[in-house]
Amino acid sequence: MxxxxxxxxxxxxxxxxLKQASEAVENFNGLDLSLIEISHRSADFVAVMEKxxxxxxxxxxxxxxxxxxxxxxGGASLEFLMVPYNLMSIGGKAAYLDTGTWSSKxxxxxxxxxxxxxxxxxxxxxxxxxxxxxxxPSGVDYVHCTSNNxxxxxxxxxxxxxxxxxxxxxxxxxxxxxxxxSRFDLIYAGAQKNMGPAGTTLVVVKDEILGKTGxxxxxxxxxxxxISKDSMYNTPSVFAVYVSMLTLDWLKSLGGIxxxxxxxxxxARLLYDEIDRNPLFRGAAATEDRSDMNVTFLLTDDSRKQxxxxxxxxxxxxxxxxxxxxxxYRASIYNAMPxxxxxxxxxxxxxx
Amino acid sequence: MxxxxxxxxxxxxxxxxLKQASEAVENFNGLDLSLIEISHRSADFVAVMEKxxxxxxxxxxxxxxxxxxxxxxGGASLEFLMVPYNLMSIGGKAAYLDTGTWSSKxxxxxxxxxxxxxxxxxxxxxxxxxxxxxxxPSGVDYVHCTSNNxxxxxxxxxxxxxxxxxxxxxxxxxxxxxxxxSRFDLIYAGAQKNMGPAGTTLVVVKDEILGKTGxxxxxxxxxxxxISKDSMYNTPSVFAVYVSMLTLDWLKSLGGIxxxxxxxxxxARLLYDEIDRNPLFRGAAATEDRSDMNVTFLLTDDSRKQxxxxxxxxxxxxxxxxxxxxxxYRASIYNAMPxxxxxxxxxxxxxx
Numbered sequence: 054m055x056x057x058x059x060x061x062x063x064x065x066x067x068x069x070x071l072k073q074a075s076e077a078v079e080n081f082n083g084l085d086l087s088l089i090e091i092s093h094r095s096a097d098f099v100a101v102m103e104k105x106x107x108x109x110x111x112x113x114x115x116x117x118x119x120x121x122x123x124x125x126x127g128g129a130s131l132e133f134l135m136v137p138y139n140l141m142s143i144g145g146k147a148a149y150l151d152t153g154t155w156s157s158k159x160x161x162x163x164x165x166x167x168x169x170x171x172x173x174x175x176x177x178x179x180x181x182x183x184x185x186x187x188x189x190p191s192g193v194d195y196v197h198c199t200s201n202n203x204x205x206x207x208x209x210x211x212x213x214x215x216x217x218x219x220x221x222x223x224x225x226x227x228x229x230x231x232x233x234x235s236r237f238d239l240i241y242a243g244a245q246k247n248m249g250p251a252g253t254t255l256v257v258v259k260d261e262i263l264g265k266t267g268x269x270x271x272x273x274x275x276x277x278x279x280i281s282k283d284s285m286y287n288t289p290s291v292f293a294v295y296v297s298m299l300t301l302d303w304l305k306s307l308g309g310i311x312x313x314x315x316x317x318x319x320x321a322r323l324l325y326d327e328i329d330r331n332p333l334f335r336g337a338a339a340t341e342d343r344s345d346m347n348v349t350f351l352l353t354d355d356s357r358k359q360x361x362x363x364x365x366x367x368x369x370x371x372x373x374x375x376x377x378x379x380x381x382y383r384a385s386i387y388n389a390m391p392x393x394x395x396x397x398x399x400x401x402x403x404x405x
Numbered sequence: 406m407x408x409x410x411x412x413x414x415x416x417x418x419x420x421x422x423l424k425q426a427s428e429a430v431e432n433f434n435g436l437d438l439s440l441i442e443i444s445h446r447s448a449d450f451v452a453v454m455e456k457x458x459x460x461x462x463x464x465x466x467x468x469x470x471x472x473x474x475x476x477x478x479g480g481a482s483l484e485f486l487m488v489p490y491n492l493m494s495i496g497g498k499a500a501y502l503d504t505g506t507w508s509s510k511x512x513x514x515x516x517x518x519x520x521x522x523x524x525x526x527x528x529x530x531x532x533x534x535x536x537x538x539x540x541x542p543s544g545v546d547y548v549h550c551t552s553n554n555x556x557x558x559x560x561x562x563x564x565x566x567x568x569x570x571x572x573x574x575x576x577x578x579x580x581x582x583x584x585x586x587s588r589f590d591l592i593y594a595g596a597q598k599n600m601g602p603a604g605t606t607l608v609v610v611k612d613e614i615l616g617k618t619g620x621x622x623x624x625x626x627x628x629x630x631x632i633s634k635d636s637m638y639n640t641p642s643v644f645a646v647y648v649s650m651l652t653l654d655w656l657k658s659l660g661g662i663x664x665x666x667x668x669x670x671x672x673a674r675l676l677y678d679e680i681d682r683n684p685l686f687r688g689a690a691a692t693e694d695r696s697d698m699n700v701t702f703l704l705t706d707d708s709r710k711q712x713x714x715x716x717x718x719x720x721x722x723x724x725x726x727x728x729x730x731x732x733x734y735r736a737s738i739y740n741a742m743p744x745x746x747x748x749x750x751x752x753x754x755x756x757x
Contacts, residue, residue: 087418129639130624250442251642273485291603372444
C-alpha cells in the first residue's frame with residue numbers, strides 16, 4: 054500500500070534519493086564495492102563530501118562569503134554544547150530565545166560554560182507562540198534562536214537583530230524557505246528532516262567568529278579542528294553524508310530553495326485552510342507563528358478520534374500522532390512530502 | 406570484477422548484510438517505508454536497537470553481569486573525551502598505555518580534564534611493538550589501553566592487571582577473538598571495522614563505575630544520560646545501528662566469536678607465513694605483537710613495487726596501501742574478509 058509519511062523526523066525523503074541510496078549500498082559508483090565498505094579517504098567518497106559542502110553553500114547563496122560547511126556527528130544536541138564551547142568567552146554571557154523543548158535543551162548545555170540570558174520565553178503558554186517584543190541585550194558573546202519548533206508547530210518569521218554573532222538551530226526547517234542566510238554567523242541542523250537520514254549534522258559557520266574565546270576546546274568539539282580536516286578529523290558518517298548530498302542535489306535540480314518554498318507554502322496552506330474551515334479541528338499554534346513544516350492540530354470533539362484515526366490508517370497516513378507535550382496531531386510536511394499526500398489527509402478531514 | 410576489499414576502515418562487511426541493508430533502504434520490514442524515513446521511536450526501530458544491544462551482551466558473554474550497551478555517535482574519537490569526562494575525578498589521574506596514534510589522541514583529550522600517567526610507550530620505535538614490562542600505578546581513576554593498532558599492525562595479547570577500572574578502545578578488533586570481556590569495565594569501538602558502517606560507536610560499560618566523579622557532565626557526554634534513554638536521548642544513527650545489528654546477527658549465526666576467531670587466525674597465519682617465507686617481504690610489527698586484523702608489511706626490494714601493485718590491481722585487490730606513518734602495505738583482514746580473498750593476495754606474493 055502507498056504510504057503517506059508525515060513522520061516528524063527521521064522523515065520522508067525523495068523516492069529517487071532512496072532508490073539511489075539503496076543501490077549505492079550494494080554497488081557504489083560502479084566500483085563493485087558497497088558505499089559503506091570503502092575508505093572515507095578514497096577519491097570516490099572525498100568527492101561526495103566536497104559536492105555536499107558545495108551544494109550547501111550554493112543553495113544558501115553563501116559562496117565566497119567566508120563560511121565553512123561541516124558534516125559532523127552527534128545531532129543538534131551535540132551542537133548545543135559545541136556552540137558555547139566555541140563561542141562563549143570565559144566568564145562570558147550569551148542570549149537565548151526560548152521557543153520550545155530544543156531551545157531549553159540548548160540553554161541547559163550553554164549554562165555549563167557561562168551565563169545565559171533568556172531574552173524571552175513562551176514556556177508559560179506551552180510554547181504555542183514565538184515571543185516577539187523582546188530586547189536583544191548588548192555585550193553578549195552571541196545570540197541563539199531556534200527557527201522552527203518541531204514539537205509545537207511554531208516557526209520564526211523574523212530573527213533577532215543584533216551586532217553579536219547570530220546562531221540558529223535550523224534542524225527542522227533548513228532548506229525549506231528563502232532567508233538571507235548571510236545574516237547568520239552559525240547555522241546548525243541535524244540532517245534527519247529536510248537534508249537526509251539521521252547520523253550527520255550540518256554546521257555552516259562564518260570562519261571569522263571562531264578562535265576568539267581563549268578557551269581550551271576538546272578536539273572533537275572544536276569547529277576549527279573539523280574545518281582544518283574538511284570534516285574528516287575522524288571517520289565521518291559516510292552513508293548519512295552521501296544521502297544528504299543526494300537530497301541536496303535533488304533540491305537543486307528541482308529549482309532550489311525558491312521552488313521548494315513555493316511548494317511548501319502550497320502544502321501548508323491546503324492543510325491550515327482545512328483546519329480553519331472545519332469546526333472539528335483547531336490549530337495548536339498561534340496563527341501568525343504557524344510552521345510550514347510541522348502542522349499541529351487538535352480535534353474539537355474527542356469522540357471522533359477513533360473514526361479519524363481509522364480513516365487515516367485505511368488511507369496509509371503514517372506518523373501524525375502529536376508529540377505527548379501537545380497532544381492531538383502533528384502532520385510534518387517537509388520538503389520531500391508531495392502535495393498529493395497532504396491532499397489525502399485533507400480529504401479525510403473534509404469527510405468528517 | 407570481484408573485488409577483494411582489504412580496506413582498513415570503513416571496511417568489508419558480510420555480503421548478506423549489505424544486501425539486507427540495501428533492501429531496507431527501499432522497504433523496511435515490509436512497511437512500504439524506507440528504514441531511513443521512519444521514526445526512531447517506532448516499534449520497528451526500537452526492536453532493532455534492543456536486538457543490537459542484546460546481541461552485544463550475548464556475543465561477549467556479559468549478560469546479567471551489570472553492563473549497559475550504548476550506540477552513540479562521534480566515533481572512538483569522541484569517546485577519548487567521554488571516558489575522562491565520566492571517570493576522571495576532579496584533580497584526578499588516569500594511566501594510559503601509549504601504543505599508537507589512537508592511544509596518543511586519547512591521551513591528549515584526557516589531559517584536558519586531569520593528569521595522565523603514561524605507563525609505557527613504544528613511540529620511540531614508531532609503535533612497532535606493544536610495551537610489556539610496565540608498572541600499573543595504583544591510586545588512579547582508571548587504566549586505559551588500545552587493544553589493536555590499525556595503523557601499525559600490532560595487537561595486545563595481554564591486558565593490564567589493575568584494581569582500577571580497566572578501559573579499552575577495541576575499535577579495530579572487537580568481536581574478533583575470545584577474551585574475558587568481564588575483565589574490562591568499559592569497552593568502546595567505532596562500528597566501522599568488525600561491527601558495521603561508520604556512524605555509530607559501541608560503548609559497553611559496567612554501570613557501577615559511573616557517577617562517582619562529582620563532575621558536571623554535559624548531557625551528550627554523559628553515559629548515564631544515554632543509558633537512562635536507551636541510546637535514544639537524541640535521534641540515533643538509525644542506518645548504522647541497523648546494519649550493526651545485522652552484522653552482529655550474522656556473527657552469531659555462524660557460531661559467534663569462537664568460530665570467527667578460528668577463521669581470523671587461519672587467515673592471519675596464511676598471510677604472515679608468506680611474509681616470513683618470501684624474502685621479498687618483511688613484517689612491519691614485532692612478531693609476538695602481530696595483529697590478526699591489520700597485517701602490515703614492507704617490500705625488501707622497492708624496485709618490485711610497480712610489479713606487485715599492478716598484479717594486485719589486476720586481481721581486484723583493494724585498499725592495501727600502508728598508512729603514511731608506516732609505509733609499505735597493510736592488508737586488513739577483518740571478520741567479514743573471506744579466506745579466499747587472502748589466498749588471492751598470497752598467491753600474488755608467491756608469484757613474485
